[in-house]
Amino acid sequence: MQKIGVFVCWCGSNIAGTVDVGRVVEAVRQEPGVAFAADYQYMCSDSGQNLIKSAVKEHGLTGIVVCSCSPRMHEATFKKTAAAAGLNPYMVEIANIREHCSWIHKNMEEATEKAIVLARAAIAKVLKDAPLTSGTTEVTKRALVIGGGIAGIQTALDIAEAGFAVDIVEKQPTIGGRMAQLDKTFPTLDCSACILTPKMVDAGANENIELFTYSEVESVKGFVGNFTVTIRKKARSVRADLCTGCGECTEKCPSRKTKNEFNMGMDTRGAIYIPYAQAVPKIAVIDREHCLHFKTGKCGLCERTCSAKAIDFAQEDELVTRNYGAIVMATGFQMIDPSGFGEFGYGKSKDVLTSLEFERLMNAAGPTGGHLVCPSDGRHPKHIVFIQCVGSRDTSGCGKPYCSKICCMYTAKHAILVRDKYPDVSVTVFYIDVRTPGKNFDEFYRRAVEEYGVQYVKGMVGKVTREGGRLKVQGSDLLNDRQLHLEADMVVLAAAIEPDPTARSVASMLTASIDTNGFMTEAHPKLRPVESPTAGVFLSGVCQGPKDIPETVAQASACAAKVIGLLCKQKLVNNACVASSDPLLCNGCSSCEKVCPYGAITYEERELNDKGVRRTARVAVVNEAVCQGCGACTVACPSGAMDLKGFTNQQIMAEVDAICR
């Protein structure tokens, strides 16, 4: 037999001014199950809480209803009060008679009646409350970072700094990511490699960090604090423990026709190669698709050359399975292929480049050794046209609807670099809007115009054609109300950036959601920007949305802080209001599994004792550590086996009943 105590708060005159609290107390005393009812001026105050505590003890109350302000305000307070009085905190219900009653109604009669109804509903619910206990789970003190660009490196370094073990999985043979390909960084023009490589070396040398390069995530199981991840270490055909990174083999390799990914395919590399001089780890790798030995069985020149005897043609992929407490997505971005925009002539003329290709062309370690020449015939350019927003802010279906955010700044950077190094080269930039929100960003853009004489043209290019070995650019100059026909030697397209395509498959393994553009979704767009809605999965860098290097590093460190916060916990306390399935009613239909946004429901073969009859059945099992308690499954369940603790079918039905009485 339940004994319910009802406590009606005046909230000074906030409630008592419109609701006749005395009448509410009188009315609820008549309700079945109510053993005690009282009113008090401020129930949330110490003395109000003491009133509750002493009533629990004195009257042996088994449940409490507090008629007061919104549960969003003081539910936690009264749960603590109940716990202090020895009650289970989930035996407390709040009737919201302030925000939902006294504050919006002016007529006392009406408001009092409504308050009584709301109190009745809360009593009906508390009568069906069951004591709940939150489960706890252990936390594996190791984090996994997927992606070894600047975002992944920064997150890993910060986590390692806090004393936790971190693994980085990178699909390329080296960490470093996109930032390693950049020449200079805006707005300070410091050399990208100079600031990145020390971090790469740190990550490689840190005893808490283990690098899995040339590796991919094969599968993910588990949940926050307890992920089990299998990593495929692809065969390098070179023994990492023996290779000294001397590079002898890469020079001897006779197969030289493979496009060099690091230089955006603008030059070639051998089949055995080290991506670039500062690679971490500096270990050669054989590209089996292009290696003569793997294609024909002959050659083997590298094996004969290697004095360290590191070449191992028989090496096989290796699967490593490890447990992690947290997983960080840092999968980064790529540039879209602008050949979908026929009007710009990308792919038709070698002198039409993407910005990333241009970046390599300017780089001292790039395909031309840093000499700015037209890729088609190696001549020195006289005029370069930059086109912004290629495929960004494009809803025609060919491009991306969002602003890629970094293009305005890197185009200004390119323009400055060109004008600085080659004052004889003129530069025109076609822009729709110049967006430079950031510290020293607008000053930087203005420097391009004022100090370096870069021509900024408000308008868009309509077409780029080849004419007599040069390029002809036709575009609008809106501010001067004219159409421009410019001769150019090079056209650089600030193509949109898009999430790396591997992010999609990794995200689905993690049951982490992605938006329509393929970017990872945050748990809250403002207040939880570095967490995924899936508990234990965190977001770092451009995989969450376009951002430049300083923002990426800031987010990477924020992400690390969240991971450290999680790994520091001895135990995770689960939400107590989770779904649970009655195995005897479950018919194994999988409806609940399909609607669960968190992948919290699995099916297991269970031996059941059904009223003395033993049978095995495939039944739904809810992982309480993963379930967030939305209740979607409870409605999907056709047999009524699934229910949500704290908001059971019976409880809500009882509330409906009490209101419609």
Place this chain on the structure above:
Amino acid sequence: MPETTRETVLRISGTNTRKCMLCGKCSGSCPAYDAMDYRPHQFVAMVERGEIAPLLQSKSLYACMSCFACVERCPRGVQPASLIEALRAMVLREREHTRLPAQLIPELIDAGTPQQAVVSAFRKLSK
């Protein structure tokens, strides 16, 4: 009296001028740009502002070759050529009610009738 409001142009053309983000790619693409008094991007802006009368008088209506480069290349799906087409249709309707009896068409096709209008009308009908 046929209507010459912004709504009429939008209804006939089926475009949404508010999608325009003022990039000017239409005018950057237009091969007939120099023969126009009002340029493709101005058509979008002026229709949006409801300044229809000057456009009805514009010689751009007869300079536009209906090549649809502006429609093809617009990143936001605004269709400047469709606006021009709609305005041409309005000019025709102003001359002779809203519908042309078939037997009258040969008479009307004289030097003063924009060829593009005829072509566009066929294009519209054949859709």
Place this chain on the structure above:
Amino acid sequence: MPLNTSAPAQTGEYRPLIVAFCCNWCSYAGADLAGSSRLTYPADVKIIRVPCSCRVNPLFVLKAFERGADGVILCGCHPGDCHYTTGNYYTRRRMTLLFSMLDYLGIERERTRVEWVSAAEGAKFSATMNDFARTIRALGENRKLRDLRCGN
């Protein structure tokens, strides 16, 4: 004509019974905001808190009508803003089906509604409830589906 909620309930005046299911994260908070902004709506509306609008089982709606409710409204987060990512999409689909069935059973479409109200939309919550209450008042008492054993 706006409802004058400050007028005393006169005897004999028809007062509908309206059940509102509000999700904890957006609409319940929106209702709280309506309260703290003192934006009135009729006392006929009684709110039941659910974790997510997708927690509302069609049976709850049927139960409400069976027990004499005159109108039922579900409020959830705006599409795309669900705290649980996709819950409100389920609500939208389920309730579309349920409401069309209820319509078939003779419960007018206007008696049932799904609305998206965010935690910042106190004004919208109040306006929605005023409008819904006005609609239900105009429709009058609901006698369909009512459990005869519960009646007098």
